[in-house]
Amino acid sequence: MNFRRTFLLSCFAVASLGAAHSNAQDVLRVGTDATFPPMEFVENDKRTGFDIDLVEAMGKAMNKRIEWVDIDFKGLIPGLVSKRFDMSVSAIYITDERKKVVDFTDSYYAGGLVAMVKDGNTGIKTLKDLNGKKVAVQVGTKSVGYLGTNYPQVQLVEVEKNQEMFNLVDIGRADAAVTGKPAAFQYVRTRGGLHVLEQQLTTEEYGMALRKDTPDLTRAVNAALAKLKADGSYAQIVKKWFTNTAK
Numbered sequence: 001m002n003f004r005r006t007f008l009l010s011c012f013a014v015a016s017l018g019a020a021h022s023n024a025q026d027v028l029r030v031g032t033d034a035t036f037p038p039m040e041f042v043e044n045d046k047r048t049g050f051d052i053d054l055v056e057a058m059g060k061a062m063n064k065r066i067e068w069v070d071i072d073f074k075g076l077i078p079g080l081v082s083k084r085f086d087m088s089v090s091a092i093y094i095t096d097e098r099k100k101v102v103d104f105t106d107s108y109y110a111g112g113l114v115a116m117v118k119d120g121n122t123g124i125k126t127l128k129d130l131n132g133k134k135v136a137v138q139v140g141t142k143s144v145g146y147l148g149t150n151y152p153q154v155q156l157v158e159v160e161k162n163q164e165m166f167n168l169v170d171i172g173r174a175d176a177a178v179t180g181k182p183a184a185f186q187y188v189r190t191r192g193g194l195h196v197l198e199q200q201l202t203t204e205e206y207g208m209a210l211r212k213d214t215p216d217l218t219r220a221v222n223a224a225l226a227k228l229k230a231d232g233s234y235a236q237i238v239k240k241w242f243t244n245t246a247k
Helices: 002-024 050-062 073-081 142-150 162-171 181-190 215-231 233-241
Strands: 027-032 040-043 046-048 065-070 109-111 113-118 134-138 155-159 176-180 194-196 204-206
Touching: 027 050, 027 073, 040 050, 046 050, 050 065, 050 215, 050 233, 109 181, 113 142, 113 162, 113 181, 134 142, 134 162, 142 155, 142 176, 155 162, 162 176, 162 181, 162 194, 176 181, 181 194, 215 233
Parallel strands: 027 065, 134 155, 134 176
Antiparallel strands: 040 046, 109 204, 113 176, 113 194
């Protein structure tokens, strides 16, 4: 009887430890559209990028395994609401309209419009120096209207693609280019020759979206983000992906 009792207790203990380990390693399902470098993209058949590194680090801080779900950007909010995943992270701007449908974490990065100039350019050090200069912009983007309204003395050079903007600055046919912050730093990181001015033209905050019926999870994610900022891990990830020199 004693042997059977001891055996049963041992089995119960093993089962309890297994359950505890399972609970300790809960899965956090995260939806993303990995097509927006350097925030999230696929390289060598593997997801990578700023958002990917940050969420994986937060998962470790929360003792949760991250399970990524790939989905088009337009499906990130609907997929979250329909419980296909627990959180959406894909360079999503925090907006009042979106906040009606989902909750957001504290802002984890500030995107927006930035200006790029060629390395060694001493004539454009601040945003006010853009006035009177030729500035390349992508046609149909926010950059066109913003510069037209706020920097009326700028000579706009409109092109079809981001790469054309960078090329014009590189060969000296434009003095600067204005584009979104992620695209600007991706160019600098992978190619170099240009650098991003420190002051941004606009600031738009990125947030991680969660369902309104999971407030405890939102608090836990915010706590993990705060922990990474406090221990220096966040700063290391920012430095890796947003640097003004080519890697």
